[in-house]
Amino acid sequence: DAGVTQSPTHLIKTRGQQVTLRCSPKSGHDTVSWYQQALGQGPQFIFQYYEEEERQRGNFPDRFSGHQFPNYSSELNVNALLLGDSALYLCASSTGRRHEQYFGPGTRLTVT
Amino acid sequence: AQSVTQLDSQVPVFEEAPVELRCNYSSSVSVYLFWYVQYPNQGLQLLLKYLSGSTLVKGINGFEAEFNKSQTSFHLRKPSVHISDTAEYFCAVSEPNQAGTALIFGKGTTLSVSS
Structure with a gap:
C-alpha cells in the first residue's frame, strides 16, 4: 500500500520564479493538505x-495556489518566489472529515 | 485563534530513562489532539491521537499521552527511551467543527537520547 508521495524531492529556484510541487495521496484518501515547514x-x-475544491485556507498570500485533480492528486503552485519561501513543503492526505493526516516525505525548496 | 505551545524546545535524556514532552493548547472549544514524530530529512509520522473517550491514549513505539481538559494539556510520555527515539516531536490540534480539518502545530521538541 503506497503512502503519500511527493515530487520532486529537492528544488532550487531563483527569486521571482514560479514553482509547482506535486502530491499523490495515500490509497483510499480523498483529501489533501499542504504545509510549509521553515x-x-x-x-x-x-x-x-x-x-x-479548496475547503480551508491558512494565512498565506495569494501567491500560493493549488489544485486537486479527479484522481485526488494535488499541486501546490507558488508565484513570484521570495527568499522566505525556502522551506520543506509537506503534503498530507486524509479521508473526508477524518482529522488524522498522513504525511509525505516533503519537497525541499531553496530560493536563491 | 488556536495555538499550541510546546514548553521545551530541547530535551536531552539518557537511554532507558523515562521522558515527558509537554504540550499545551489554547482553545475554549472541543479539540482533537495529535503527536507526530519527524526523523531527520523525513516527513511526519503519526504517533498517537486523541479524538474522544479515554483520556489516556496509547500510540506506537511505546509512547502514550494524557489529555487533561482542565489544564488544556496533552503531554507525551515514554517509560524507557531508546537511542532510536532521537527525533523531533510535534504536538498538533484541530477543531471538530471547522470547515476543514487543518492541523495547527507547535514549534516542536527535539528529543536527544544518549547512551
Whole structure:
C-alpha cells in the first residue's frame, strides 16, 4: 500500500520564479493538505483540498495556489518566489472529515 | 485563534530513562489532539491521537499521552527511551467543527537520547 508521495524531492529556484510541487495521496484518501515547514519550526497550514475544491485556507498570500485533480492528486503552485519561501513543503492526505493526516516525505525548496 | 505551545524546545535524556514532552493548547472549544514524530530529512509520522473517550491514549513505539481538559494539556510520555527515539516531536490540534480539518502545530521538541 503506497503512502503519500511527493515530487520532486529537492528544488532550487531563483527569486521571482514560479514553482509547482506535486502530491499523490495515500490509497483510499480523498483529501489533501499542504504545509510549509521553515527550518527549525513546526509545519504551518497552507490550504486543504477536498472534492477538487479548496475547503480551508491558512494565512498565506495569494501567491500560493493549488489544485486537486479527479484522481485526488494535488499541486501546490507558488508565484513570484521570495527568499522566505525556502522551506520543506509537506503534503498530507486524509479521508473526508477524518482529522488524522498522513504525511509525505516533503519537497525541499531553496530560493536563491 | 488556536495555538499550541510546546514548553521545551530541547530535551536531552539518557537511554532507558523515562521522558515527558509537554504540550499545551489554547482553545475554549472541543479539540482533537495529535503527536507526530519527524526523523531527520523525513516527513511526519503519526504517533498517537486523541479524538474522544479515554483520556489516556496509547500510540506506537511505546509512547502514550494524557489529555487533561482542565489544564488544556496533552503531554507525551515514554517509560524507557531508546537511542532510536532521537527525533523531533510535534504536538498538533484541530477543531471538530471547522470547515476543514487543518492541523495547527507547535514549534516542536527535539528529543536527544544518549547512551
